[in-house]
Amino acid sequence: MTVMKKLSRSEMAQRVADDILEGSYVNLGIGVPTLVANYLGDKEVFLHSENGVLGMGPSPAPGEEDDDLINAGKQHVTLLPGGAYFHHADSFSMMRGGHIDIAVLGAFQVSVSGDLANWHTGAEGSIPAVGGAMDLATGARQVFVMMDHLTKTGESKLVPQCTYPLTGIGCVTRIYTDLAILDVTAQGLKVREIVADISFEDLQTLSGVPLIR
Amino acid sequence: MINKTFESVAAALDGIADGSVIMVGGFGTAGMPSQLVDGVIASGARDLTIISNNAGNGEIGLAALLKAGRVAKVICSFPRQSDSYVFDELYLAGKVQLEVVPQGNLAERIRAAGSGIGAFYSPTGYGTLLAEGKETRVIDGRNYVLEMPLHADVALIKAEKGDRWGNLTYRKAARNFGPIMAMAAKTTIAQVNRIVELGELDPENIVTPGIFVQRVVAVPLAPISNANVN
Numbered sequence: 001m002t003v004m005k006k007l008s009r010s011e012m013a014q015r016v017a018d019d020i021l022e023g024s025y026v027n028l029g030i031g032v033p034t035l036v037a038n039y040l041g042d043k044e045v046f047l048h049s050e051n052g053v054l055g056m057g058p059s060p061a062p063g064e065e066d067d068d069l070i071n072a073g074k075q076h077v078t079l080l081p082g083g084a085y086f087h088h089a090d091s092f093s094m095m096r097g098g099h100i101d102i103a104v105l106g107a108f109q110v111s112v113s114g115d116l117a118n119w120h121t122g123a124e125g126s127i128p129a130v131g132g133a134m135d136l137a138t139g140a141r142q143v144f145v146m147m148d149h150l151t152k153t154g155e156s157k158l159v160p161q162c163t164y165p166l167t168g169i170g171c172v173t174r175i176y177t178d179l180a181i182l183d184v185t186a187q188g189l190k191v192r193e194i195v196a197d198i199s200f201e202d203l204q205t206l207s208g209v210p211l212i213r
Numbered sequence: 214m215i216n217k218t219f220e221s222v223a224a225a226l227d228g229i230a231d232g233s234v235i236m237v238g239g240f241g242t243a244g245m246p247s248q249l250v251d252g253v254i255a256s257g258a259r260d261l262t263i264i265s266n267n268a269g270n271g272e273i274g275l276a277a278l279l280k281a282g283r284v285a286k287v288i289c290s291f292p293r294q295s296d297s298y299v300f301d302e303l304y305l306a307g308k309v310q311l312e313v314v315p316q317g318n319l320a321e322r323i324r325a326a327g328s329g330i331g332a333f334y335s336p337t338g339y340g341t342l343l344a345e346g347k348e349t350r351v352i353d354g355r356n357y358v359l360e361m362p363l364h365a366d367v368a369l370i371k372a373e374k375g376d377r378w379g380n381l382t383y384r385k386a387a388r389n390f391g392p393i394m395a396m397a398a399k400t401t402i403a404q405v406n407r408i409v410e411l412g413e414l415d416p417e418n419i420v421t422p423g424i425f426v427q428r429v430v431a432v433p434l435a436p437i438s439n440a441n442v443n
Binding site for chain 2 (some may be wrong): 023049050051052053066067068069070074079085086087088089091092095118125127128129130131132133134135138139165166167168169
């Protein structure tokens with residue numbers, strides 16, 4: 001079997017970044033979504049971090065780290081000129097109140113109707129920890145999911161119904177995978193673009209849920 | 214003359230009863246009032262309910278309080294971290310109860326308590342495990358979950374500067390839960406890097422007005438270490 005050419009994580013981040021308009025207020029979830037920040041170029045995009053930062057800048061230079069200035073993943077960050085600090089209730093009002101244009105989140109599974117599972121595997125002995133995942137999923141005007149199309153064992157992460165515990169119902173608007181970009185529509189998952197060197201039929205077979213061309 | 218400042222952490226923490234509900238500010242270690250938490254350990258108070266975003270890092274601050282066996286229950290949004298092994302072990306051994314709350318609901322429940330709101334409907338968590346058993350309601354076609362306020366006996370917070378009336382300013386993202394926890398507790402105790410003269414804080418820039426703060430103690434900025442943990 002030939003090795004399928006698919007997008008790297010950096011390439012996925014580039015695709016997400018390309019779709020973020022200048023002037024957007026954006027929250028990048030912990031993990032892979034934070035890569036998107038590296039591909040926004042010269043666009044002025046307001047990055048929000050739920051611990052209380054708007055106008056977040058890049059990582060500090062070595063030796064310039066400040067333990068009071070971190071992002072939601074508890075990594076050191078910087079503040080751009082014009083950035084602001086605020087408390088947690090204000091920060092989550094920005095999300096829940098519909099002021100954040102786009103949240104980019106990772107996922108375990110996304111259902112055909114845009115349900116999201118990304119916080120808890122529900123496995124025996126795992127400690128539940130949700131953080132801001134549910135608030136972002138429910139509150140952001142658009143939720144972009146960025147994930148591998150398939151699990152490590154080859155199962156589709158696009159599912160008829162999530163089997164992992166839900167983060168939010170019907171909240172995902174667009175999905176960026178290493179194989180395709182899809183919109184969640186009232187009719188189901190609509191393929192915007194296939195980004196790997198596979199046919200629609202191949203994508204359909206791998207996805208295991210009905211796709212709209 | 215009103216003077217809310219205290220000479221020592223121990224004096225500022227006087228009177229914390231067993232079984233108290235204690236809010237602890239901070240997001241990870243940013244804004245974590247570690248020296249106040251160390252003071253709670255030294256005070257001997259036990260059977261505590263802790264409300265905080267996380268459940269401790271390494272073996273300092275909240276993690277040290279947990280390790281000392283003083284905590285009966287943790288209400289937080291994100292207990293599991295790369296260095297939360299103290300909590301993890303206690304939880305898996307059934308030695309501490311856990312209530313996980315979505316971070317924004319946690320913040321708003323705290324704010325509601327401080328603002329005299331009886332309860333509120335939040336869209337966050339609807340249809341998930343974390344809303345099980347809770348009252349729901351459809352408002353303007355959207356699903357909401359009824360969330361109750363979170364009150365506390367004591368809030369321990371960290372701020373940058375404070376004065377003898379209890380006015381506070383914060384530093385960068387260390388502000389996080391400080392302002393809302395200060396409003397939600399019967400007794401709010403702030404550790405500050407510096408106590409300044411009344412009038413020195415620009416009234417336009419005071420983030421937490423002194424009405425929400427009962428006690429202030431200076432803990433000069435120093436690297437966090439295990440040195441003063443019992």
